[in-house]
Amino acid sequence: MTKTVEKKFLPDVPKKEMDELRNTVKAASLKIIADNIERMKKADPHRPEAMKYFDDIANLFGQRQQEIQAEKEKGKKVIGYMCLFAPTELITAADAIPVRVNSGWYDTSKLGDRVVPVEVCPVIRSTIGAKMIELSPFLEQSDALISVLTCDGMTKLSEILGDTKAVWGMNIPRVKDSTQSLRFWNDEIKHMKTQIEQFTGNKINRKNLKEAIEISHRATKAFRRLQELRKGNPVIMGRDAMLVNQAYSWDDKKRWTEKTEALCAELEKRVERKDWVVSPDTPRVMVTGTPMFWPDNWKLPTLVEEGNPQGVIVADEQCSGERILNDPIGVDEWSMDDMLNAMSERYLMASTCPCFTSKDGNEDRINWLLNKVKEWKVQGVVYYVVRGCMLYAMEYTRVKKALDKINVPVYYLDTEYTREDVGQMKTRVEAFLEMLNARIDI
Amino acid sequence: MSGVKDEFWRWQEYHRIMPNIKWSSKDIITAGVDVGSVGSKAAIMVNGEAYAWGITRTGSNSPESAKKALDFALKDTGLSVGDLKFIVGTGYGRVNVPMANKAITEIACHAKGANYLWGPSVKTVLDVGGQDIKAIKIDETGRVVSFLMNDKCAAGTGRGMEVFADLLQIPIEDIGDISLKVEKEPDPVSCTCVAFAKTEAMGLLRKGWSKEKVLAAYTRAMAVRMANLINRVGLEKELVITGGQSKNIGIVSRIEVILGVKTLPSPKWRDGGLDPMVAGALGAASFGKALYEKAQKA
Numbered sequence: 001m002t003k004t005v006e007k008k009f010l011p012d013v014p015k016k017e018m019d020e021l022r023n024t025v026k027a028a029s030l031k032i033i034a035d036n037i038e039r040m041k042k043a044d045p046h047r048p049e050a051m052k053y054f055d056d057i058a059n060l061f062g063q064r065q066q067e068i069q070a071e072k073e074k075g076k077k078v079i080g081y082m083c084l085f086a087p088t089e090l091i092t093a094a095d096a097i098p099v100r101v102n103s104g105w106y107d108t109s110k111l112g113d114r115v116v117p118v119e120v121c122p123v124i125r126s127t128i129g130a131k132m133i134e135l136s137p138f139l140e141q142s143d144a145l146i147s148v149l150t151c152d153g154m155t156k157l158s159e160i161l162g163d164t165k166a167v168w169g170m171n172i173p174r175v176k177d178s179t180q181s182l183r184f185w186n187d188e189i190k191h192m193k194t195q196i197e198q199f200t201g202n203k204i205n206r207k208n209l210k211e212a213i214e215i216s217h218r219a220t221k222a223f224r225r226l227q228e229l230r231k232g233n234p235v236i237m238g239r240d241a242m243l244v245n246q247a248y249s250w251d252d253k254k255r256w257t258e259k260t261e262a263l264c265a266e267l268e269k270r271v272e273r274k275d276w277v278v279s280p281d282t283p284r285v286m287v288t289g290t291p292m293f294w295p296d297n298w299k300l301p302t303l304v305e306e307g308n309p310q311g312v313i314v315a316d317e318q319c320s321g322e323r324i325l326n327d328p329i330g331v332d333e334w335s336m337d338d339m340l341n342a343m344s345e346r347y348l349m350a351s352t353c354p355c356f357t358s359k360d361g362n363e364d365r366i367n368w369l370l371n372k373v374k375e376w377k378v379q380g381v382v383y384y385v386v387r388g389c390m391l392y393a394m395e396y397t398r399v400k401k402a403l404d405k406i407n408v409p410v411y412y413l414d415t416e417y418t419r420e421d422v423g424q425m426k427t428r429v430e431a432f433l434e435m436l437n438a439r440i441d442i
Numbered sequence: 443m444s445g446v447k448d449e450f451w452r453w454q455e456y457h458r459i460m461p462n463i464k465w466s467s468k469d470i471i472t473a474g475v476d477v478g479s480v481g482s483k484a485a486i487m488v489n490g491e492a493y494a495w496g497i498t499r500t501g502s503n504s505p506e507s508a509k510k511a512l513d514f515a516l517k518d519t520g521l522s523v524g525d526l527k528f529i530v531g532t533g534y535g536r537v538n539v540p541m542a543n544k545a546i547t548e549i550a551c552h553a554k555g556a557n558y559l560w561g562p563s564v565k566t567v568l569d570v571g572g573q574d575i576k577a578i579k580i581d582e583t584g585r586v587v588s589f590l591m592n593d594k595c596a597a598g599t600g601r602g603m604e605v606f607a608d609l610l611q612i613p614i615e616d617i618g619d620i621s622l623k624v625e626k627e628p629d630p631v632s633c634t635c636v637a638f639a640k641t642e643a644m645g646l647l648r649k650g651w652s653k654e655k656v657l658a659a660y661t662r663a664m665a666v667r668m669a670n671l672i673n674r675v676g677l678e679k680e681l682v683i684t685g686g687q688s689k690n691i692g693i694v695s696r697i698e699v700i701l702g703v704k705t706l707p708s709p710k711w712r713d714g715g716l717d718p719m720v721a722g723a724l725g726a727a728s729f730g731k732a733l734y735e736k737a738q739k740a
Contacts, residue, residue, distance in 0.1 A: 308537075308545055409587075409588060411588075412590075423534065424574070424591070427534070427547050427548065427549065427591070428591055430547045431547040431549035431550060431586065431589060434546065434547055434549075434550045434586065435550070435585075435586045435587070435588075435589075438550075438585045438586065
């Protein structure tokens with residue numbers, strides 16, 4: 001017998017309305033997924049064979065949802081998370097399934113408006129809306145959520161989602177480079193370990209945690225191999241690489257690694273044949289800022305890579321992209337303490353999220369960007385912000401100054417979870433690409 | 443006599459041929475077609491010099507508006523579309539200019555056009571279009587260095603001015619002069635959104651404000667908005683204003699006061715000179731010449 005708990009935030013949507021809305025939005029979403037992939041195929045007429053796997057896994061309502069469901073029926077727990085600071089290796093070690101649940105659906109952000117004001121970041125509103133109509137397969141399958149309290153939006157989102165399931169908040173220190181911060185965060189990680197053990201009934205021991213960390217290591221290796229391939233003349237469209245990176249958030253980690261290695265092997269052969277995906281003089285663009293979640297929020301990379309003139313995205317600095325896997329967990333001793341310490345350090349210190357500050361502000365992010373620009377030969381940066389995303393918006397000034405210094409143009413592109421502004425965005429993006437082309441011509 | 447000027451927002455469509463330019467079939471004749479959200483402009487250049495242009499109102503169909511503007515520009519020139527060596531489409535409807543050989547954004551074209559109209563000293567261009575405003579930094583060759591664009595909103599744009607012309611029943615051509623007929627500049631209206639500003643203006647009229655004062659308050663608010671955009675992109679002299687609102691002396695003089703700089707004077711378009719409203723189309727035609735020459739060499 002379950003007791004009905006009073007909801008603090010979410011309205012009670014009548015079942016009939018909920019079903020109707022879910023069916024409508026799901027149908028629209030399936031169409032958008034198919035359309036995005038169709039356009040990606042068109043952008044690269046002889047797209048790598050290995051992308052086929054990722055096209056399938058990109059269907060959020062497809063194969064992966066069914067696999068997770070089957071595992072759940074065998075008794076496995078699913079633990080969802082929003083921010084990348086959730087120590088997913090602990091979830092894997094406890095034989096549960098980690099899956100990220102941030103929402104990229106434009107339509108559900110309108111529903112979220114019933115719960116929070118429109119000034120709130122659309123990633124948050126959209127996730128609330130998805131919950132209201134039970135749209136998101138992975139959010140619905142999650143038995144519990146880890147919510148790391150990064151930005152204001154995430155902090156309150158965890159309370160709102162708490163209306164429907166167990167949400168475990170993790171309190172992350174805002175000042176990153178101090179021993180007390182690290183100690184504090186290490187305690188949070190240890191506490192999360194106990195929490196996960198109790199919830200799953202599975203003990204996390206040296207052996208299974210080591211295995212979990214090694215799975216992540218292999219994934220990071222594959223990820224880095226792919227990014228390495230984007231340093232030279234373009235051999236893969238940015239959208240394809242971005243989809244691969246993001247799919248890691250919901251895919252099976254071992255299989256993702258195998259498939260990514262296969263993709264890299266295919267691409268390396270193309271490099272040998274000098275078989276470039278676009279002309280080597282295509283402007284090389286990096287994207288930074290607010291995360292861009294699949295499937296709806298794909299408009300910026302689409303506009304860049306289908307633009308007139310065309311650009312190619314060679315790198316990103318986003319928590320929906322390269323930040324997911326860039327940094328390995330540096331373990332020396334493989335004792336339980338050492339592994340947990342190494343995880344604490346990796347999740348705290350390596351992140352370039354603007355929720356952090358330190359003695360030099362968020363200098364790590366600046367260094368990442370400058371390094372990417374240099375090594376990946378980036379010719380222009382698009383600084384992407386959705387309205388309400390305060391931290392990214394505020395950090396722009398510093399990023400611009402740093403990029404101005406090395407004479408790399410950056411364009412601030414602000415938008416919303418909507419398709420209405422695509423025409424205007426197109427003018428902005430294309431004018432930026434024309435500007436880069438004119439510079440390259442010199 | 444009656445009924446003609448009921449549409450106060452309606453600005454004059456016109457076309458012009460520069461009498462000092464002659465063409466022969468050996469010349470490089472190019473065109474730029476700028477399909478904006480409110481006005482469609484087409485310009486013809488002979489060897490990179492402005493020869494003729496036409497300005498029309500954009501209809502609901504971009505390809506037709508483009509054709510109409512181009513035909514208007516070609517009127518009485520003896521030229522036909524087939525004589526044009528290269529056509530560049532620009533503006534909001536640039537992908538829907540069927541006769542164009544290439545599409546280029548209005549940002550690059552206004553930069554190029556400003557450089558053509560005023561010369562290499564121009565470093566900052568404010569283009570006030572029908573539905574958006576753009577602040578563009580350019581180098582001495584007319585190349586874009588950086589730019590900013592307002593968000594999707596008619597505030598501070600030509601369309602907003604049309605709404606006010608209608609509301610106050612003042613012909614759009616006179617709106618700038620009349621906005622300056624106030625003894626003391628009133629505070630700007632507080633709402634930049636056109637819909638809300640209109641409501642606010644109606645309230646002010648009911649309170650007994652004169653039309654001139656209401657118009658001054660609205661124009662001031664728009665000028666502040668434009669000046670902010672220029673400041674954000676980084677004002678560097680010389681500053682020029684292109685697009686339909688470059689003809690609005692109420693806007694231009696207020697921007698100059700707010701920023702504390704003079705803009706380079708507009709060509710005397712009323713007296714047979716070039717027209718800053720066609721800067722984008724001229725820039726496009728100028729790109730057309732460069733692209734044609736590049737293609738000939740290749």
